[in-house]
Amino acid sequence: xxxxxxSRLISLSIYPKQRKVFTLQFSSTSSADKFFTLLxxxxxxVEKTLALVNAKLDPNCxxxxxxxxxxxxxxxxxxxxxxxxLQSNCRYSSYMYNKACEFxxxxxxxxxxxxxxxxxxxxxxLVNVKMFKVIFNLCKEARIADEALLVLRKVPEFNLRPDxxxxxxxxxxxxxxxxxxxxxxxxxxxxxIDLYPDMITYFAMIKGFCNAGxxxxxxxxxxxxxxxxxxxxxxxxxxxxxxxxxxxSTEKALEFLEEMxxxxxxxxxxxxTYTSVIKSFCEKGHTMEALRIxxxxxxxxxxPNRVTVITLIKGFCAEGHVEEAYKLIDxxxxxxxxxxxxxxxxxxxxxxINRLDEAExxxxxxxxxxxxxxxxxxxxxxxxxxRKGRVLDGxxxxxxxxxxxxxxxxDSDIYSILLVGLCQQSHLVEAAKLARSMLDKRIRxxxxxxxxxxxxxxxxxxxxxxxxxxxxxxxxxFV
Numbered sequence: 001x002x003x004x005x006x007s008r009l010i011s012l013s014i015y016p017k018q019r020k021v022f023t024l025q026f027s028s029t030s031s032a033d034k035f036f037t038l039l040x041x042x043x044x045x046v047e048k049t050l051a052l053v054n055a056k057l058d059p060n061c062x063x064x065x066x067x068x069x070x071x072x073x074x075x076x077x078x079x080x081x082x083x084x085x086l087q088s089n090c091r092y093s094s095y096m097y098n099k100a101c102e103f104x105x106x107x108x109x110x111x112x113x114x115x116x117x118x119x120x121x122x123x124x125x126l127v128n129v130k131m132f133k134v135i136f137n138l139c140k141e142a143r144i145a146d147e148a149l150l151v152l153r154k155v156p157e158f159n160l161r162p163d164x165x166x167x168x169x170x171x172x173x174x175x176x177x178x179x180x181x182x183x184x185x186x187x188x189x190x191x192x193i194d195l196y197p198d199m200i201t202y203f204a205m206i207k208g209f210c211n212a213g214x215x216x217x218x219x220x221x222x223x224x225x226x227x228x229x230x231x232x233x234x235x236x237x238x239x240x241x242x243x244x245x246x247x248x249s250t251e252k253a254l255e256f257l258e259e260m261x262x263x264x265x266x267x268x269x270x271x272x273t274y275t276s277v278i279k280s281f282c283e284k285g286h287t288m289e290a291l292r293i294x295x296x297x298x299x300x301x302x303x304p305n306r307v308t309v310i311t312l313i314k315g316f317c318a319e320g321h322v323e324e325a326y327k328l329i330d331x332x333x334x335x336x337x338x339x340x341x342x343x344x345x346x347x348x349x350x351x352x353i354n355r356l357d358e359a360e361x362x363x364x365x366x367x368x369x370x371x372x373x374x375x376x377x378x379x380x381x382x383x384x385x386x387r388k389g390r391v392l393d394g395x396x397x398x399x400x401x402x403x404x405x406x407x408x409x410x411d412s413d414i415y416s417i418l419l420v421g422l423c424q425q426s427h428l429v430e431a432a433k434l435a436r437s438m439l440d441k442r443i444r445x446x447x448x449x450x451x452x453x454x455x456x457x458x459x460x461x462x463x464x465x466x467x468x469x470x471x472x473x474x475x476x477x478f479v
Contacts, residue, residue: 031055032064039069039076044123046076047083057090066103074104078116085134092134097141106138110147113138117154127158129166136169145173149182164190168200175208180217183208197228203236210243218243234267241273245280250289253277257293261300268300275308282315290315291328303336310345317349322358325349340366344377351380360385367400375409382414391421395430402437416446416453423456431456 034055043049055061062084069077081100084090101107113135120127132155139148148170155162167190174183187205190197197205202225209218222240225232237260244253257277260269274297281290290312294304309332316325329342343366350359363381366373373381378401385394395418401410415438422431435453438445445453 031057031061032068035061035065035080036068039065039073039080042073042076045125046079047125050080050083057084057087059090059092059096062090062096063099063103066100070103070105074109074112075115075119078104078112079119081138082116082131082134086130092137094141097137100138101142106142107144110139110142110144113144113147114150114154117151121157127160129155129160129163132160132162133166136166140169140173143173143176145170145177145179145182148173149186161193164195164198164201167195168198168204171201172204175204175211178208178212180205180208180212180214184217199230199233199236202230203239206236206243207239210239210246213247215243215247232267234270237263237267237269238273238276241269242276245276250281250284250286253280254293269297269302271297271302271305271308274302275305275311278308279311282311282318285319287312287315287319287321288324291324304332306337306341309337309342313342313345314349317346317353320353322350322355338372339369340372340374343371344374347373347377348380351384356384356388363397367404372404373401375411378409379411379414382410383417386417386421391418391425392427392430394418395422395427395434398434412443413446415443416449419445419453420449423453428456 034053035050035057038049038053039046062081065080066077069080078100081104085092104112106112117135119125132151135151136148139145139151152162152166152170155166167186171183171186174180174186183205187197187201190201202221206218206221206225209215209221218240222232222236225236237256241253241256241260244256254277257269257273260267260273274293278290278293281287281293294308294312297304297308309328312328313325316322316328325346329339329346333339333342343362347359347363347366350356350362360381363373363377382394382398385391385397398414398418415434419431419434419438422428422434431453
């Protein structure tokens with residue numbers, strides 16, 4: 001095949017696709033033109049006229065219309081969005097609700113929603129529950145609880161009755177806001193209008209009570225849910241257990257954990273559940289008791305993860321049981337949690353209890369054995385060595401880590417700390433080497449060190465390097 005023929009074949013493969021993309025974009029834009037032209041007229045009962053527009057309606061078209069309406073006809077834009085959401089060829093995802101809130105600034109101007117509802121009423125528009133569900137989903141996305149409640153009170157004015165999904169949205173918003181009194185009031189209101197709470201209602205309320213520290217209310221509701229014939233699922237168990245761990249006693253947490261284990265099936269505790277309990281014990285200074293939960297966890301066939309192990313290591317070190325931390329690592333390393341993760345956590349914990357020498361010995365043993373320390377351990381180790389005035393040792397350790405290609409996640413500020421220390425202690429050869437490495441990696445200097453470092457490099461005679469480094473200096477932030 002000739003080069004010319006091959007060229008034509010490639011062109012035929014590419015250009016039709018490009019034309020198709022252009023056609024789709026043009027189609028969405030031209031459809032948006034038609035809808036926007038109508039909306040600009042601000043006609044009464046515009047929804048009836050929108051249905052007569054001969055144009056393709058899709059998410060791209062909706063976004064384009066909202067974008068245009070956002071400047072000075074936001075109310076018409078919102079009415080268009082609600083109407084379009086009811087059309088069979090334009091069902092909304094959470095992304096679309098997010099874009100609508102963004103374009104129409106619902107969070108900043110929540111009363112726009114109430115203005116639209118008032119316009120429906122004045123113009124005697126035909127309004128149905130589906131339209132209100134679009135509105136409540138906007139409230140949910142914008143997290144506007146008070147306005148959602150006002151909208152809820154408007155529903156009966158259109159001879160409509162809110163269903164449980166609508167109540168769930170409003171209840172969840174007040175739970176997330178932390179106003180559990182209002183959420184509880186709404187839940188009681190459900191029963192007065194011949195509706196019944198479902199699992200979504202109970203979950204939102206129990207989680208809300210737990211987050212608000214109202215553990216007794218959460219436990220009472222959990223029991224009431226069972227009495228109503230609902231079988232708690234793993235999510236409900238987990239959120240209540242997390243609340244007990246946060247605000248209750250460790251004894252209560254163990255009782256509840258045992259109940260989950262006894263119930264079994266889909267309600268069996270998983271690694272996240274066990275780790276929450278272990279964390280609770282460690283935070284209360286009972287790490288040795290937490291270790292027994294680890295044994296219990298493994299007996300149930302649930303392997304610990306990285307977070308479980310790190311939590312226990314931190315707890316042991318904080319309580320002065322460093323030997324127990326070593327024993328734990330011997331027990332769990334390589335069984336789902338790497339040696340590097342285990343020993344990195346121990347290095348960090350030793351530094352935090354001011355046992356730097358022991359941490360450094362352990363860190364160097366890790367490097368010698370090929371165990372990869374994580375970015376936090378590397379950064380903290382070098383930082384502490386420099387803080388002790390041993391900048392050259394810090395640089396040598398950095399150089400060793402770099403040669404082993406373990407620097408991928410090291411804190412970028414460590415480079416600036418090392419560089420200024422090397423300059424101040426006149427280790428100019430090492431400073432120049434580090435500066436060139438920073439240039440190669442495009443790592444910016446920390447603003448507070450820039451002038452000192454540039455001055456030292458110029459004084460050492462390496463003016464070209466100083467100029468290059470100043471070009472990638474991190475700009476100061478102005479508040």
